Amino acid sequence: MERTVVRCVDGHVFSTTSFPMQKAERLGPGRLLRCPRCARLRSVVPVTLQKQ
Numbered sequence: 001m002e003r004t005v006v007r008c009v010d011g012h013v014f015s016t017t018s019f020p021m022q023k024a025e026r027l028g029p030g031r032l033l034r035c036p037r038c039a040r041l042r043s044v045v046p047v048t049l050q051k052q
């Protein structure tokens with residue numbers, strides 16, 4: 001299963017296997033996921049490991 005590294009609005013970086021990439025392309029980069037650090041749903045964006 002592919003893992004996606006994401007970052008919540010508070011700057012917490014974690015990986016998830018449930019990031020809906022296909023829907024993200026339609027609705028924009030931000031998605032709501034449960035952040036393990038915040039312990040609540042947060043708006044997250046995918047983190048690319050490549051330098052930008």
Ligand SMILES: [Zn+2]
Pocket residue numbers: 008009010011012035036037038039042
């Ligand atoms: Zn967080």
